[in-house]
Structures are given as C-alpha cells and as structure tokens.
Amino acid sequence: MFYRESGQFKSSYAADSAIFTIAQDRVFIAALLALSFVAVPGLASDYLLSGILIPFLILSLAALGLNILTGYAGQLSLGSAAFMAVGAFATYNFMIRIPGMPLLLALFLGGLCAALVGVAFGLPSLRIKGFYLAVATLAAQFFIEWVFTKFSWFSNDSSSGVISAPAMQIFGYPIDTPASKYLLTLAIVAFMALAAKNMARASIGRAWMAVRDMDVAAEVIGIRMLRTKLLAFAISSFYCGVAGALYAFVLLGTVDAQAFDLHRSFQILFMIIIGGVGSILGSFLGAAFIVLLPICLNLLGQVFHGAISTQFLANLEMMLFGGLIIFFLIVEPHGLARLWQIAKEKLRVWPFPH
Amino acid sequence: MNPHRKIGDVILQAEAISLSFGGVKALSNISLEVREHEILSIIGPNGAGKSSMLNVINGVYHPQQGHVVYRGKTRERMRPHEAARQGIARTFQNIALFKGMSVLDNIMTGRNLKMRANFIQQALYWGRAQREEIAQRAYVEKIIDFLEIQHIRKTPVGRLPYGLQKRVELARALAAEPSMLLLDEPMAGMNVEEKQDMCRFILDVNDEFGTTIVLIEHDMGVVMDISDRIVVLDYGKKIGDGSPDEIRVNPDVIAAYLGGSH
Numbered sequence A: 001m002f003y004r005e006s007g008q009f010k011s012s013y014a015a016d017s018a019i020f021t022i023a024q025d026r027v028f029i030a031a032l033l034a035l036s037f038v039a040v041p042g043l044a045s046d047y048l049l050s051g052i053l054i055p056f057l058i059l060s061l062a063a064l065g066l067n068i069l070t071g072y073a074g075q076l077s078l079g080s081a082a083f084m085a086v087g088a089f090a091t092y093n094f095m096i097r098i099p100g101m102p103l104l105l106a107l108f109l110g111g112l113c114a115a116l117v118g119v120a121f122g123l124p125s126l127r128i129k130g131f132y133l134a135v136a137t138l139a140a141q142f143f144i145e146w147v148f149t150k151f152s153w154f155s156n157d158s159s160s161g162v163i164s165a166p167a168m169q170i171f172g173y174p175i176d177t178p179a180s181k182y183l184l185t186l187a188i189v190a191f192m193a194l195a196a197k198n199m200a201r202a203s204i205g206r207a208w209m210a211v212r213d214m215d216v217a218a219e220v221i222g223i224r225m226l227r228t229k230l231l232a233f234a235i236s237s238f239y240c241g242v243a244g245a246l247y248a249f250v251l252l253g254t255v256d257a258q259a260f261d262l263h264r265s266f267q268i269l270f271m272i273i274i275g276g277v278g279s280i281l282g283s284f285l286g287a288a289f290i291v292l293l294p295i296c297l298n299l300l301g302q303v304f305h306g307a308i309s310t311q312f313l314a315n316l317e318m319m320l321f322g323g324l325i326i327f328f329l330i331v332e333p334h335g336l337a338r339l340w341q342i343a344k345e346k347l348r349v350w351p352f353p354h
Numbered sequence B: 001m002n003p004h005r006k007i008g009d010v011i012l013q014a015e016a017i018s019l020s021f022g023g024v025k026a027l028s029n030i031s032l033e034v035r036e037h038e039i040l041s042i043i044g045p046n047g048a049g050k051s052s053m054l055n056v057i058n059g060v061y062h063p064q065q066g067h068v069v070y071r072g073k074t075r076e077r078m079r080p081h082e083a084a085r086q087g088i089a090r091t092f093q094n095i096a097l098f099k100g101m102s103v104l105d106n107i108m109t110g111r112n113l114k115m116r117a118n119f120i121q122q123a124l125y126w127g128r129a130q131r132e133e134i135a136q137r138a139y140v141e142k143i144i145d146f147l148e149i150q151h152i153r154k155t156p157v158g159r160l161p162y163g164l165q166k167r168v169e170l171a172r173a174l175a176a177e178p179s180m181l182l183l184d185e186p187m188a189g190m191n192v193e194e195k196q197d198m199c200r201f202i203l204d205v206n207d208e209f210g211t212t213i214v215l216i217e218h219d220m221g222v223v224m225d226i227s228d229r230i231v232v233l234d235y236g237k238k239i240g241d242g243s244p245d246e247i248r249v250n251p252d253v254i255a256a257y258l259g260g261s262h
Helices: A023-043 A046-072 A080-097 A103-126 A130-150 A178-201 A203-213 A215-220 A225-252 A262-275 A280-303 A310-331 A335-349 B050-057 B080-085 B103-110 B119-124 B128-146 B162-175 B192-209 B220-226 B244-248 B251-258
Strands: B010-021 B024-035 B039-043 B065-070 B073-075 B088-091 B180-184 B212-216 B229-234 B237-242
Touching (some): A023 A046, A046 A080, A046 A178, A046 A262, A080 A130, A080 A225, A080 A262, A103 A130, A103 A225, A130 A262, A178 B119, A203 A215, A203 A225, A203 B103, A203 B119, A262 A280, A262 A310, A262 A335, A280 A310, A280 A335, B010 B050, B024 B039, B024 B050, B024 B065, B024 B229, B039 B220, B050 B180, B050 B212, B119 B128, B128 B162, B128 B192, B162 B180, B162 B192, B192 B212, B220 B244, B229 B251, B237 B251
Parallel strands (some): B039 B229
Antiparallel strands (some): B010 B024, B010 B065
C-alpha cells in the first residue's frame, strides 16, 4: 500500500539506471544511513557497538569482497581469510615501519598488498574452473597462514607471532572509543559498498557477469578474460584485505595468523550463500545472519538457564548453519537477498493478490 | 532483395584451411571468400564442419594449416576478443546469452568494447563512466527498437521463450556495430512466423547497416531466398560455391543431400 511506484515516471536514462529507482527506497536508505551515522553512535551501548555492529560491518565488507569474486565474476574462492590476513599484516607493517603513516593510507596500502597477492593466486583461474580453482585458492589459504606464522619479520619479530594495533588516529582525532571505531568502520564500509554497487552496474560488472554466465560468448563479444578475471581477483582481495585490517585493529586489537584460518574463509563463504550470491545487499544480510545467530542462540541458552549446555548450543549452531546452507542451496540459491526482493514485489501490490 | 545494395570487394579470405581434433579432420583444405555487404550462407549436412568454419573465422579455433586474411591483413593465432575488436560479431547455435542478466544488460555487454572508463571511474560512477553509460544506453535503445523487443527490456533472459532469446542474442551481437556478423543457425527450432521475423531482421540488418552476413542454416527455403552466395560443405570438404541457382543444380550438392555414391 505504501510501497507503490505508480506516478513515478523516469524521463532519462540516468534516472532509469540509478541505484534506487523507487522513491520509497531512496527515503528508506537515507533514513537508514542517517540513523546509523547520527543516532546509533550516541545511543547504542558499547556492547552493541563492539560486540555486534562492528563485527557485522567488517564481516559484511569481507563478504562483499568474496561476492565480487564468486557472486559476480563466478570464480569460486576458499582463500578470503588469507587475503584478509595479508591486509592485516601489511597494514600493521606500514603503520609501525613508516613513522607518521596516516591510518587511512595504511589501510589503503594494506588493501593494495592483498590485491597483488590476490592477483598472483588468481592466475590459475585462467586455466581452471570451479572446484579445481577452489582447491588452488585453498593453497593460498594454507600458504599465507604458514608464511605469517613462520617468518616473524611480518609480526615485527614478536615472540608469539601476535600483532597489536598501534594507537590509531585520523586527522588528529583518536580512534579509541567504541563509537569512534564504529564510525570509522561504518564510513569505510558504506563507501566501499557504494563503489561495489557502482562497479556492478557499470561495464566492468557486466563483464564479470558475462564471464560467469558464458565465458566463450563473453570472449567473442570482446571481453578480455585475463584482464577481467584478474581485476575481479584484485578488487575482491582489496576488499578482503581492508576488512582484514579492520578486523585486526578495530575489532580485536591484537591478532595472530590463526584468526584468519580456513574456518574464517568458510564463514565468509556461508555468508554469501545464505545472504545471496551476486548481490550487494546479500553480503550484508548474510553477515548479519551469521553474526546474529550465535548471539540469539546464547540468549536462548540464558532463557533455558541450565537446561541447555553451552556445548550443545555450540553444536546446535553448527547444525543450524549446515541445515540452512543445504536449504538455501536447494530452495533459494540466491539467498536472503532474493527473498527480500520477492517480499518487495509482493508489497507493491499488497493488499491485492496481483 | 534490394537492388540498390551493392556488393563490394572481398573482405575476408580463408585460404586452404585445415583443422583437425586429434584424428578427426573437421576441415580439410577449405578456401572461401566473403565479399563486403553480401549475405553468404554456409550449408551442409550435420558434422560437415560449418560451425568449425565460423569458429576459425572469429578465432575460437586456430587451424593447423592455412590462414585467414581479413581486410588485407593475414592473421596469426588471433584470440576471439581481437576478432571482436576488428568488427566481427557472432551468435551461437546453442543460445549463449548471459542467463543471470536482464535483456538490457545483455545488450549493454555488447557495447563494452565502446567503453573506455577505467574501473576507478566506474566505482565512483563519475565523469566519463556515467557519461558513457548513458550514451551507450541510447544506442542500445536503438537496437531494442530495431528488433522490437521493448517490452522485455528488463526481463531476465532465462525467463524468455526460445524465439525471443535468439532475437536478444542477435541484438547483443548488433550492439557491437559489427562490420561482419556470423550467425550460427539463427532459425533453428523456430516456428514459421518466428522464422519470417528473423529473416526480416537479417535482411534489414544487411540493408540498413550494410553489415556483411555469414549464415549457417538448415532451412533450404530460407537459404535459397535470402543468400547472395552459398558455400556447401560435406565431411569437411567444400563441394560447392556459387549463387543459389547454381547450387540448386550442382550434382555434388544434390548427391550430398539426397544420397549417392561418394
């Protein structure tokens, strides 16, 4: 009833290719952004900020990175956590080895290092596809984890291989409270999500989807495989790298290479499967789901105080994830994002059936 | 047939092409010429090497012997995307649309070659990236009008019936403004009306844009009606080359189609 577009006419191609073509969507997203930038930092508790919102945003960014590679360009990867690790360790080294290094520049350079490593491990994608490529990226996962554990230079020769975040500040403002950390993360994630959406609707996004859907036809209409696939690896790894650096410094503070193990890669893959493969919104929905599910289960545990053991809850979480992934792969391969889209279609005609 | 349409010089020559996959000879010693603005049909029984010939012309396959001369330049091991850059577009026997994308996005992908904005400009959707997107959209809309598919612009291609998918594939090829268009069985599996529509579009493309067309088709009525010239292949060999009237009475061709001694 409220979500209806009648009377909204588009009179230019620019208006027709806008991100949000329906006025109600524009109002909704503007309100959401205003809420998250202005109201949330002032009102939310520290637990809500550091325990839920910051991890949600950072994991959304990593999922966004994997979605560019797997969802848009169709290249299956199990190495997302490795690229996050490269971003984290590279940013750390830029920060401690170059005095006066601005935080944002260090994050950018860290992402760039992850992009280079991503391109190197993306080279096999020119020859192999699907499962075989997934195994090749698995090699990246184990190799990079090993490198950061084995060579202590990367962790500045700390005995335990742990890196600790140096004091962070942006233009003189210290980033030390949960609210300031949240705002920094939110600003970066919002900007990068917009950039991802823009790429997805422009020629590079179409080239990625063309390679994903029918590679021979893509090449025949003039798309260069090498460039397109490697650019997908580079940009995807850049996103993962920035997410990794934020994960290490903003969320945890101290981190070692084991924080970016295969389990993390799978977690990010599950996010895009549940959230929606090939959808920007899906990356956020999937991350929200995976961050919130354990918290909800914990609350459930508290309600049934003592009746359910924590061990059972941990196992229940695994079982739920497993079940949901099978459910989504069979019933709705495009995940929560598709369900949301269907809901919106229904809402357009509600309360009438057609 | 439009009497004002002028057939020009030879723009593509395939010279003594031989192609084999392991022990199977797909093409042996085939030479053919394509003239500017003409409609050339390649016909022959199944497995005669027709699709292989198209694949050689646009660089998907590289022949073991022989070479292709296009606009006076001899090509060595060319990749398909380079052929696209030189103005050769094609459609496929089995529809090769991008299933996850809308009709509009599929056709826009055909314009990718015309876009110069780098990925940073695209990520910011600013300056050249935005201007290009709108300018190319305007051209794509012309193609959409031309092929009469306005009503399905935003539909995902996977939901379309077969005949329309074929038309969208033609639209995507046309979006690249090719000077030579290779059509691999554009009318396979269509009913009579759809075939008539497709014939009309092919003739219109040839007439309005002056596009040279190389066509593989099994419907002899269509082939005889719209072709300027026909090349007949059988078992990877060329057995006929000439106008529809010449091919109709060529004894080798009749033997290949109706049976006879080889």
